[in-house]
Amino acid sequence: MREFLFRSLGPWLLAGLSTSVAADAPRFEFHNHFLLNLHHRLYSGARRPAQLTEAERQAWEPALALYRREYLQRHPLFDEQMDAIKQSLRRAPDAVRTPQGLGLPKELEQALGLAASLYAEESWPLDRARNARWQAGLEALQRRHGAAIASGLEFQLGQGFPAEPIRVDLVVRTGTFEGAYTTQAPAHAVIATGLPAHAGLHALEVLYHEATHTGPADRVFEAVNAAFRDQGGHDVKNQWHGVQFFIVGAVVREALAQAGLPGYVPYGELQGVFARAWPGLPQRLESLWFQGRQQGRSVEALASALVASVPAD
Incomplete structure (x- = not known):
């Protein structure tokens, strides 16, 4: 498997460096944001109290109760209210520790305000340092490998990255099963730095997987769903996401190998x-x-062939 990939990916990956993508593209804007970290720590802690210190569990119980009652059943990627909370919080500069004046629901504003002082004293220094270490390691990898990865992904996915910087908020935990999520308009990723699965070289793949959710994977999403419709079915298993997972991982693997x-x-x-x-x-x-992309086949043609190859349940 890997030998085939190395042969097939190498030519376009090397060629793309000089023609397809500027050396610094795509651009990422990293944030180590106090209030977004606190929000995600409360959301995660309400789901898994063992992640919190005893002092946090006791002092934050009113806030945790609010999160359990109002937010745990909501996913930050798919729920409009959770997205609105994130958009409100991101308006504050990274260092701001008070949530007042951001347009949050009043009860949530009060809960974050009460939790902020203990978080600032006890866990935030450790969270901030962890995020900063993760960012430093990732930025070093991005400087070395980012242009090759971006070039390969744009070729394989048939669509480019956004011109504007992609905001990336680093939090120790997201409280979600996935450990990272991304929204568009504006492009904004939230990535957990505290997961072992996101350590080392895998940080680079996680970054680019999330980055392709800001536009580059849209063509694959549309093509796979159109192919299912044309062939009388539905993408009930989100095969398009599997295509995205595989392409990003394979491109990162070959960029690192080269x-x-x-x-x-x-x-x-x-x-x-x-x-x-x-x-x-x-x-x-x-x-x-x-092989199909090297031969000049379109994303749409390949999506149609892929869907035709999906075994019937």
Whole structure:
């Protein structure tokens, strides 16, 4: 599998460096934001109290009760109210520690205000330092490998990254199963720095997976869904997301290999994502997608062929 990928990815990945993408594209704007970290810590702590210190559990119980009652059943990516909260919080500068005047629901504003002082004293210094270390390591990887990865992804996905910087908020925990999520308009990713699965070289794949949710994966999403409709079905298993997972992981793996870092195991393979959600999809993509793109086949044509190859349930 990996030998095939190395042969098929290498030519366009090397060629793309000089023609497709500027050396610093896409641009990321990293934030280590006090209030967004506090919000996600409360959301995560309400779900998993063992993540909090005893002092936090006791002092924050009114805030945790609010999160359990109002927000735990809401996903920050798919719920409009949760997105509105995030958009309100991000208006504050990173260092601001008071939520007043941001347009938050009154009860949430009070809860964050009461929790802020203990968080600032006890856990924020550790969270801020962890986020900063993760960012420093990631930015070093991005400087070395980012142009190659961006070039490869734009070629394989058939769509470019946004011209404006992609905001990336670093939090120790997101409180979600996924550990990261991204919204558009404006492009904004939230990534957990405290997960072992996001450490080291995998931070680079997580960053670019989230970045492709800001536009580059849209064409694949539309093409796969259109192919299902044309063939009388629906993408009930989100095959498009499996395509995105596989392409990002494979491109990162080959960029690292060509830079002298062979043996990288992509996130989806290492964490069992494909085995759980899309068994057999990597093998179908190996023999279809990369070779097809090199031969000049469109994303839409490849999506149609991929959907036709999906086994019936």
